[in-house]
Amino acid sequence: MSELLRKNNPIIWCSGCVLYSILNQVIKNIEKEGLKEPVCVSGIGCAARSSGYFNFDSVNALHGRAIPIAEGIKRGNDDLNVFVLSGDGDLLAIGLNHLIHCSRRNTDITIFCADNQIYGLTGGQASPTSQKGEITKSSPYGAEFEPINIQKILMSNKNYFYARTNAYNTEHLLYCIKESFKHKGFSFVDVKMACLTEWIDKGKVKKILEIKDNFQKNYDYVEEIRELNDNEYGINKK
Ligand SMILES: Cc1ncc(C[n+]2csc(CCOP(=O)(O)OP(=O)(O)O)c2C)c(N)n1
Numbered sequence: 001m002s003e004l005l006r007k008n009n010p011i012i013w014c015s016g017c018v019l020y021s022i023l024n025q026v027i028k029n030i031e032k033e034g035l036k037e038p039v040c041v042s043g044i045g046c047a048a049r050s051s052g053y054f055n056f057d058s059v060n061a062l063h064g065r066a067i068p069i070a071e072g073i074k075r076g077n078d079d080l081n082v083f084v085l086s087g088d089g090d091l092l093a094i095g096l097n098h099l100i101h102c103s104r105r106n107t108d109i110t111i112f113c114a115d116n117q118i119y120g121l122t123g124g125q126a127s128p129t130s131q132k133g134e135i136t137k138s139s140p141y142g143a144e145f146e147p148i149n150i151q152k153i154l155m156s157n158k159n160y161f162y163a164r165t166n167a168y169n170t171e172h173l174l175y176c177i178k179e180s181f182k183h184k185g186f187s188f189v190d191v192k193m194a195c196l197t198e199w200i201d202k203g204k205v206k207k208i209l210e211i212k213d214n215f216q217k218n219y220d221y222v223e224e225i226r227e228l229n230d231n232e233y234g235i236n237k238k
Contacts, residue, residue, distance in 0.1 A: 002027050006055040013046060016208050018167040018193045022114055023050050025170055026085065029177045035081045041070040043090035046121045047114035050085045064094030071107045081181065083110040089119040092128040092148055103154050106185040113190050114167070120195040151228060151236060154188055161187035161237040164228055168212040172221065172233060179235055
């Protein structure tokens with residue numbers, strides 16, 4: 001077990017949840033790249049629980065308020081490697097205003113958005129990344145609106161870093177994590193994943209492995225640095 005994982009705080013995610021993979025790859029990157037003084041800040045949600053699992057300085061903030069706390073920590077001590085690991089609801093719904101302004105200020109922090117397209121912790125309500133038509137607890141007739149385009153929002157800044165990857169391809173995930181930490185300035189990594197419990201309950205898949213296929217078969221991996229189409233994984237920065 002990595003020294004960077006807290007030993008006396010058992011992880012309480014559902015068994016088989018791919019949040020374990022995100023946690024592991026973040027730790028792997030910190031170890032491999034020798035990142036000094038990492039600090040994790042998160043909001044509230046399943047993904048946001050991760051700040052409690054790291055064996056280094058971390059803050060489990062209020063719902064939607066991870067970014068201003070992370071930004072304050074970074075501005076107080078520029079030597080720290082500050083990152084946020086939270087969910088799509090936490091970062092792109094209640095926390096969106098902070099995200100937009102922090103990206104505009106181009107503060108040198110890294111945001112990992114564990115994007116399962118719903119509010120997982122509270123039982124599966126629609127989030128800003130839910131696909132139009134998706135049946136959720138709060139949209140029984142299908143989500144009414146198109147998902148948010150966070151890539152375009154970030155691109156409205158002069159400088160930006162946006163990566164899209166998925167939690168099932170650990171090699172690509174690790175590559176995006178590495179590049180985002182290396183980037184000087186604000187960086188955002190959209191990590192696509194499923195809420196396993198939700199997908200099994202809904203009958204979307206029967207086996208865990210089928211979930212992985214869903215995040216591969218409709219997507220292409222792009223090597224060049226450029227704006228990504230909706231069905232592409234890669235890095236877009238300026
Ligand atoms: C101010 C406030 N509003 C609402 C909630 C209830 N709440 C807790 S977590 C959450 C959404 C979490 O969704 P997401 O960020 O996508 O994380 P996930 O659980 O899917 O990882 C909500 C609405 C809260 N804790 N505080």
